Amino acid sequence: MGRLRAPNISVSLDGFATGEGQSIDAPFGHAGRRLHGWFFATPTWPGHHPGEEQTLAPGAEEDDVFARRAFEGFGAEIMGAGKYGPPGWQDDPDWQGWWGEEPPFQSPVFVLTHRPRPSLTLGETTFHFLDATPEQALRQARDAAGELDVRLGGGPTTIREFLSADLVDALHLVVVPIVLGRGERIWDGQEGLEERFDLRSTTTGSGVTHLEFMRKPR
Amino acid sequence: MGRLRAPNISVSLDGFATGEGQSIDAPFGHAGRRLHGWFFATPTWPGHHPGEEQTLAPGAEEDDVFARRAFEGFGAEIMGAGKYGPPGWQDDPDWQGWWGEEPPFQSPVFVLTHRPRPSLTLGETTFHFLDATPEQALRQARDAAGELDVRLGGGPTTIREFLSADLVDALHLVVVPIVLGRGERIWDGQEGLEERFDLRSTTTGSGVTHLEFMRKPR
Numbered sequence: 001m002g003r004l005r006a007p008n009i010s011v012s013l014d015g016f017a018t019g020e021g022q023s024i025d026a027p028f029g030h031a032g033r034r035l036h037g038w039f040f041a042t043p044t045w046p047g048h049h050p051g052e053e054q055t056l057a058p059g060a061e062e063d064d065v066f067a068r069r070a071f072e073g074f075g076a077e078i079m080g081a082g083k084y085g086p087p088g089w090q091d092d093p094d095w096q097g098w099w100g101e102e103p104p105f106q107s108p109v110f111v112l113t114h115r116p117r118p119s120l121t122l123g124e125t126t127f128h129f130l131d132a133t134p135e136q137a138l139r140q141a142r143d144a145a146g147e148l149d150v151r152l153g154g155g156p157t158t159i160r161e162f163l164s165a166d167l168v169d170a171l172h173l174v175v176v177p178i179v180l181g182r183g184e185r186i187w188d189g190q191e192g193l194e195e196r197f198d199l200r201s202t203t204t205g206s207g208v209t210h211l212e213f214m215r216k217p218r
Numbered sequence: 219m220g221r222l223r224a225p226n227i228s229v230s231l232d233g234f235a236t237g238e239g240q241s242i243d244a245p246f247g248h249a250g251r252r253l254h255g256w257f258f259a260t261p262t263w264p265g266h267h268p269g270e271e272q273t274l275a276p277g278a279e280e281d282d283v284f285a286r287r288a289f290e291g292f293g294a295e296i297m298g299a300g301k302y303g304p305p306g307w308q309d310d311p312d313w314q315g316w317w318g319e320e321p322p323f324q325s326p327v328f329v330l331t332h333r334p335r336p337s338l339t340l341g342e343t344t345f346h347f348l349d350a351t352p353e354q355a356l357r358q359a360r361d362a363a364g365e366l367d368v369r370l371g372g373g374p375t376t377i378r379e380f381l382s383a384d385l386v387d388a389l390h391l392v393v394v395p396i397v398l399g400r401g402e403r404i405w406d407g408q409e410g411l412e413e414r415f416d417l418r419s420t421t422t423g424s425g426v427t428h429l430e431f432m433r434k435p436r
Contacts, residue, residue, distance in 0.1 A: 014233050014405035177417045181409025187232035191399025199395045203419040209427050
């Protein structure tokens with residue numbers, strides 16, 4: 001059975017995984033692009049133009065080792081409503097996510113929402129909308145993923161719910177050296193998390209610290 | 219003129235620099251010794267017995283490079299009331315701090331409190347009690363320190379006050395891989411701190427990450 005892994009979750013020093021004031025123009029609120037700058041600098045980021053001459057910033061190759069893993073070995077994704085669209089997307093029947101006609105998931109994606117809608121296929125990605133507990137959603141995603149892992153894609157509320165239900169096998173946080181001051185906290189309700197996980201910390205030349213939480217054998 | 223440096227400030231992943239429920243039996247509340255375990259493992263920690271055979275834990279030598287700096291080049295210390303004693307020490311005229319007859323400071327120590335008392339000399343350390351703003355306290359401590367630096371010794375509230383007043387030249391935080399869940403936060407009110415400081419991050423074999431904030435030239 002595949003593992004449930006949450007990769008590439010960027011957080012500020014003060015533990016915010018997204019900023020305040022999320023909207024269609026500001027998916028991460030006042031954090032802007034600051035939380036994910038380390039990722040945009042890696043070769044793995046799909047936003048580079050083909051053939052673009054890329055001068056790698058310090059640490060980008062080290063960071064890329066981590067970034068790549070977020071795209072390898074997954075057969076399905078689970079995401080929260082807050083990742084699928086800006087606040088209020090449930091009122092817009094035409095909202096199809098942020099990712100255009102060819103979303104990068106290329107697998108079934110299970111979107112947790114209290115207001116489900118019919119499934120939507122865009123390119124090689126099919127979004128399914130579930131009003132379900134973390135356990136139920138994971139069961140469906142595992143069925144869809146077969147032998148492969150399931151990606152837990154965020155946002156922070158969803159990560160916390162799955163951590164609290166002790167369903168997460170691997171969590172990769174990237175601590176970015178900024179103090180956001182406000183937004184959505186990743187750590188709330190997670191007191192004692194370290195008792196259930198082994199942790200490896202790696203600081204790279206870009207200044208971020210990768211925290212790899214690996215669930216201890218049960 | 220010496221710098222104001224805050225060294226060896228341990229914080230949990232979720233940004234707590236002390237736990238909840240501080241008392242005379244639990245100076246760091248429910249955090250116990252967990253925030254400072256990395257320090258106790260270094261040769262610099264003064265609690266080792268003379269002649270003790272010490273087998274260094276992984277990373278302890280790397281950590282010691284940082285730990286040592288907390289004891290070098292200082293001519294005075296400023297600390298908050300919360301560091302000098304457990305809640306309510308102001309009501310006990312006999313309270314003389316946690317450190318016994320020979321406190322490790324061996325310099326003037328300026329204790330910020332709204333209820334000053336007469337100065338107290340123990341061994342080579344003299345405690346002065348000030349009801350003062352951060353600026354006023356720093357002026358007095360600098361006068362006492364001469365050419366040497368002034369140590370900002372904590373607790374978290376005091377660190378935050380001096381950061382907010384932009385008086386801190388160097389801040390050394392040690393991020394310990396535990397999630398405390400409750401206590402006193404170090405980051406509150408510090409949004410955008412990174413704009414005023416250069417930052418170097420170093421993860422050691424003990425699993426902690428040293429964050430060195432160095433004030434940019436004004």
